Amino acid sequence: MPLQNRVQPTSDILAVPVRGQFMGNRGILHTDDRQLRHVRWRHQAWVCCLTDFKNRKRPLMAPRHYTELFFFDEPVALAAGHRPCGECRRAAYKAFLAAANHAGPIAIFDQKLHQARAVPRTFGQRRAIRHFDDLPDGTFVQMDTGQPALIWQDALFPYQPSGYLPPLTRPKSGETRVLTPGPSLIALREGYQVSPRIVET
Template sequence: MLQNRVDPWGNIIRTPARGAWMGNRGLLHDEHKNIRRAFKLKAWITCVLAFKERRRTVMLPNRYTELFFLDEATAFAAGHRPCFECRRQDAIRFRSCWVQGNPQYALPEKVAFPVIDNILHAERINKAGEKILHEDSAGDLPDGCFILWQQQPCLVAGDWVYPWTPAGYLPGLPRPVSGQVTVLTPASVVNAFQAGYTPQMALQPSAL
């Protein structure tokens, strides 16, 4: 079992559960397919599983490390954003919402993605390599964000929060509606969700 699945904290874990999206942070593994670093690039991207009939053997030597996510909301919580090559329309839509939701940076609508990547990188991990968390108002968070609730990462969706597991979400818990909560999703991504970008979430249709 390879260590190539990503949780909402951004950790790369081992699990038999499969993912719905692929990701990339650069070359992270050695010749024995063991993870040796958490990232190599500041561009942490989320990709589709199939693109232009390309076929890859996972964790080939000297090639980027294929990472996998339960859903897009998990990928965003971990600090990833849509790939401009295989998900161009999603990437353009995310960039537009990101710029609109983060006017404090005074960036043009077609800002280069490396500029956004630098900001995201400063939001997702500190100099010690630890995930950066932030506080926000419980009632103001948009769907698709992850919060820390009852000591576990939970997806916010409607009136509920859903505890995350590698194989899927547990039954929903009533969403906190007041006070501050700890948020895993980077702050500028939360703002992009507020501005209109809704990530894919692996919830049953009845839960939406």
């Protein structure tokens, strides 16, 4: 039985067996019996980490330790509101902050990112409305059906918990609901590089 620790572009956390390419952290979200609480974060420093770093090993969802979250790939992590970890992904961390035009304490950036991604008290996700032609590759949008989709190289890849579906034609105009928060959109627009796991399922 899979644990409820797979984060979706909508920021929902599901119990699905798909292996994640990256790991994340939002604090202790689970009970001692490894069940997820209603809360979806305990702090504002939502990071996206490597799944293998310095051979560190830890049991998943151990009592009184942070909840290990997993992402299918980095575009999913960015859409859910996470940013690269400053320890295990130092080069990506520096590149991301530079592309996001941030200089100064990381706590200030985390606060700004949190304001852009999260709805207080409801633990919901903010979803801005933007024009398709203003969105860079690596952005997640929400289609009219409610399904998340990745913008990548003039195509729109619908996403489900097991991965990406075959591509659709990307609209050239019109507005859409965007999942990727504003500070991460700036980083993508200014050249931060991601590599989606685009495999037709």
